[in-house]
Amino acid sequence: MITFIGFANTLVLARLLVPEDFGLVAIVMSISAIVFAVTELSLAQALVQHNAPTDSHYNTAFTLNLIRAAGVAIVLVVLSVPMAALYGDPRLVYGLMAIAVSSLVIGAINPKLAAMSRELVFWQDFATRSGDKLAAFLVAFxxxxxxxxxxxxxxxxxxxxxxxxxxxxxICPYRPRFELSKWRDLMSFSIxxxxxxxxxxxxxxxxQLVLGYFLGNTALGYYSVGARLASLPTKEATRPVAAAAFPGFAKLAHDPERLRRAYQRAQSALMVVALPVGVGFAVAAExxxxxxxxxxxxxxxxxxxxxxxxxxxxxIATTVQPLALGMGQSRILFNRSLLNLGIRAPLTMAGLLSGxxxxxLVARCIVGFISIWINLYFVRELLGLSYSRQLLINRRSLIAVVVMAAAVYLAGTPFDGLGLGVQSLKAICMIAAGIVVYPAIVMLLWWCQGYPEGPEHDAMKLAKAILSKVSGRVFRR
Incomplete structure (x- = not known):
């Protein structure tokens, strides 16, 4: 549902607005995101990782978040005029000021939701994200x-x-109080x-910032909307597993062998879902x-x-973040991000200025594959899993997605050059090919390997449980 709302929001607004509008807002959101990130406190993660948070911890988190939000609002207001002058667009002033006001809303969100995440209860995350996206869609529309x-x-x-x-x-009734007594306790983890x-x-x-500056709002609009649509299938398909992974890994942090097994199980589950969705969308994009x-x-x-x-x-290695958080190794994430930035910034500039x-996009590809190996390296350092073990656990998904991509492409070739009138039929045929071919190849490879433990095994257990429950209800009637 959340994925559908996110897609609908972007697609419907793309019909009603022009690329320049999306480019302008991309600059506003990029500037505000950087200001938010520079002042990030990550207090929710600190509360989840803490062994026994008290009301004083939650009150301190609320107070710190509100102070940070006020600081963000002031910085965005101050930046609004110089940023508008830099990009030559006075509309940036009003956009940044509006986001400055909204930052106070973010700062007041209930920190007690972290208590539910600690107990591996995630319906509240689904409810808030669904409500957020639905309200955003209706108002924007x-x-x-x-x-x-x-x-x-x-x-x-x-x-x-x-x-x-x-x-x-x-969802989680709570009356916050202004308090800072536990700030050292929280900041020691979250810094x-x-x-x-x-x-x-x-x-x-x-x-996005450099593209908008050099190529203008329209080119940035194409890029920002394309990037958003490209990330949505993978992000939304993997978010539930990633959300459960952090508190789950935290509970197993003192049992290395069980933690290794849990990590590989979560990672293979992510790949078996995200890989066909992302690659299939790429092939059928036009x-x-x-x-x-x-x-x-x-x-x-x-x-x-x-x-x-x-x-x-x-x-293939995105769960390194919840893994490091669960193990209390948050400094590793900073080192990883710093390394990625040192590689990505010069390559991005070189690619943009030369092509x-x-x-x-070529630079993004190069950076993407380098980032994969960096993630694999940090997983090896944290868990002692070799590169080959990390890759081979996903071999069935990788082989199946190559076959699926070829099938999806071939399903669309009979419609090439026939005009816009057949695009719906072409899209249906390509999507149908992916839905049929990918699971068939995955299950065939699983059978050939003797039904090993993995996401296929979990899927079969779930299907049997559902079938048993449904059949039981039928017979009781």
Whole structure:
């Protein structure tokens, strides 16, 4: 549901707005994201990792978050005028000021939600994220229909944040108090997480800021929308497992062998889901974009094709973050982010200046594969798992996705050159090919290997349990 809402939001707004609107808001959100990241405290992770948080810990987290939010708001207001002058667009002033006000909303969100995550209860995360995305979609849609302005994107974000704030206190009743007595206790863990998050955000936002400066809002609009669509399938498909991984790993931190098994089980489950979704979307991107978004967004197809594949393959070691957090090794995440930034920034600039948008995408590919090996290296350092063990656990998914990509591509070739009228049929055939071929190849390889432990085994157990429950109800009737 969350994935559907996210896609619908982007696709519907892409129909109603122009690429320049998305480019302008991408600059606003990139600047604000960097300011947020530089001041990141990561107190929610500190509360989850803490052995026995008290009310004083939650009150301290609430107070620190609110102080940080006020600081962010002031910085964004101060930056609004010089950033508008740098990019030559006075609309940035109003956009940054609006996000400055919304930062206070983020700072007031209920820290007690971390208590539920500690107990591996995640329905509240689903509820808040669903409410956030639904409110953002409805408000953005109404504003886009009425005014057809970039304000649809900004007001949608603010509406989503307000919804998250309200839901956080409905789901987990809590009356916060201003208190700072436990700040040392929380900051001792969160300082390295916060620094790592700051550097990581620079990694992910740097390209949008420089692209907007050198190529303008329209090119940035194609890139930002393409990148967002490319990341959504993989991100939303893997978020539930990633959310459960952190507290789960934290509980096993003192049992290395069980932790290794849990890590590989979570990682293989992520890959078996994320890989076909991301790669399949990349192969079928052109008919889907033409069908849903229209020809004006055709330039975003190459962005989706490249980045969706990179993001999907990158899930092979993405759980290094919850692993390091669960083990209390947050400094490793800072080192990883700093290393990635040192590689990504110069390659991004070189690619952009030498080849424009295409050069930037080539650089993203190179950086993506380097980042995969960096993640694999840190997993080896944390768990003692060799590169080969980390890769071989995902071999069935990797082989199956190659076969699936070929099948999806071939399913669309009979419709090439037949015009826009057949794009819906082309997209349906390509999606159907992926849905049939990928699971068939995965299960065939699983059978050939003698039914080893893995995500296929878990899926079969779940299917049997559901079938048993359904059949039991039928017979009772």
């Amino acid at each position: 109404l504003v886009a229909v009425i005014w057809q302005s970039y304000w649809a994107l900004i007001l949608g974000v603010i509406a989503g944040q307000m919804t998250s704030l309200i839901l956080s206190y409905i 390295w997480v916060g620094l790592g998050q700051a550097v990581n955000t620079l990694n992910w936002r740097f390209d 008919p889907l974009v033409l069908l849903v978004m229209g020809e004006k967004w055709l330039s975003s197809v190459v962005v989706i094709q490249v980045l969706a594949s990179v993001f999907a393959i990158g899930t 424009g948008l295409v050069g930037l």
